[in-house]
Amino acid sequence: MPLVTLKTRAEFLAVRGGARCAMPAFVLETKLRASPTRGGMASNPGSAGSADPLAEAPTGPRFGFTITKKIGNAVVRNRIRRRLKAALTPLSAQLAAATHDYVVIARQPAFDIPFATLQKDLERALQRVHHAGAARDGRRAARVT
């Protein structure tokens, strides 16, 4: 199953303030999805006549990538996004929660660190973000680590 990506600015902003974990090549941030408002609206005309709004509860995890212009030109940003996507796709099935949205904010080293390192860091970040989530309500605690 391919990655479902965040589409609108509002969806990105909704993840702000969630549990976060910084790595040399990126910053991962995640939050429980608030309400399936947009998802319900969007998938409704797609599934044609038989669609009842109740049926589309179990959408999987969704991912958004943020790569600022400060990091490089279009070629650099494209490559970073593709590497992150490729590294994340096999991990998402096991480590990502279907009820959460994730945002990956890229940093400069994501362009040329070894792929295995990048993938390992992503794996660790996903685990740690959810450990912090277990002890949640103190979002500050996640920042101190």
Added chain:
RNA sequence: CCAGCCGGCCGGACGGCCGCUGCCGGAUGUCUCGCGUUGUGGCGAUCAGCACCCGGUGGAGGAAAGUCCGGGCUCCAUGGAAGCAAGGUGGCGGCUAACGGCCGCCGGGGGCGACCCCAGGGAAAGUGCCACAGAAAACAAACCGCCUUCGGUUCGCCGGAGGUAAGGGUGAAACGGUGCGGUAAGAGCGCACCGCGUGUCUGGCAACAGACGCGGCAGGGCAAACCCCACCUGGAGCAAGACCAAAUAGGGGCGGCCGGACGUGCGUUGGCGACAACGUGACGUCAGGCGAGUUUUCAAGCCAGCCGCCCGGGUUGGUUGCUAGAGGCGCCCAGCGAUGGGCGUCCCAGACGAAUGGCCGUCGCGGAGGGAAACCUCCUGACAGAACCCGGCUUACAGGCCGGCUGGUAUU
């Protein structure tokens, strides 16, 4: 072989695993319809759509960039034409859909040369500016000088008057340049050549060039200062524009709730529109809520909210615009060339928080080191990502290939 000039082209190759996406074909399921059954399961059909699987096929650039020009396309505005304003262009001729582009030629400048560079109309229409330096920067004037003459003198020279613009010095630029004559010294004062202006003739479509004559020289430069002349230009842009579907709130019109009304047809007027008003009276349809007055006829006026239909606008999502085009490639013809014509052949990205990839291996190119050599080891890979589409320009770019030409050197 060395140095250089011009034009054209390429922008690593192959393979493995895992992915994304457009199109085509196939299978399954769903949807839809039919048959059958108490019902389910089932069977058959299956245009299109959707999901998933399998197979095939296509999938970033020479600049995709900057967004600097010119078009196509779309909407808006607009009687035609001209003028004004603003902006742009600027030798001449051609090419082109068009251009500020390209080609050829002319003129000026640079280079031994191949060749390169030029914002290259008008400075005798007017205004303005010309820093510093310099005596003086434009109706001319004279610092050091030169010459004549007068006066003085310590015999070195000093001062006055006049004539000069050759020399010096300043500057980007000093009222033509060089030479000879001439002169007190000088000066187009005279002459020759060059430059400049002007007239005629010749060549050229033209820019312009050449020849001959005339003029003693007038008219410094800057127009990427204003300006003048000639020519060009309506505005906004695919987030243009078109269509569809939802749900919500609100707005508007008409009717059912108002008696003579309504519908159809025609005409006029108003409105963005749905529609309304009035007229006409052909055809058709229909009759009971309140309502001053006794009833009938007649009958001004009527709140509220509900329902139905319709209209325009906003929001969200989807579809479309969206890729077959001033298209690519090959050959032939015309032309010095830009380019044009003909024939054949090919279909070559269409995403939308945005696909066109991720990881790995082998080889090749380049650089450095080692080695006599074959070769070995290490390192590096340029600029840069389509967003409606074309024609240009400009800018960035590791490394490399091909062709033509110039100047040397060597050999024959």
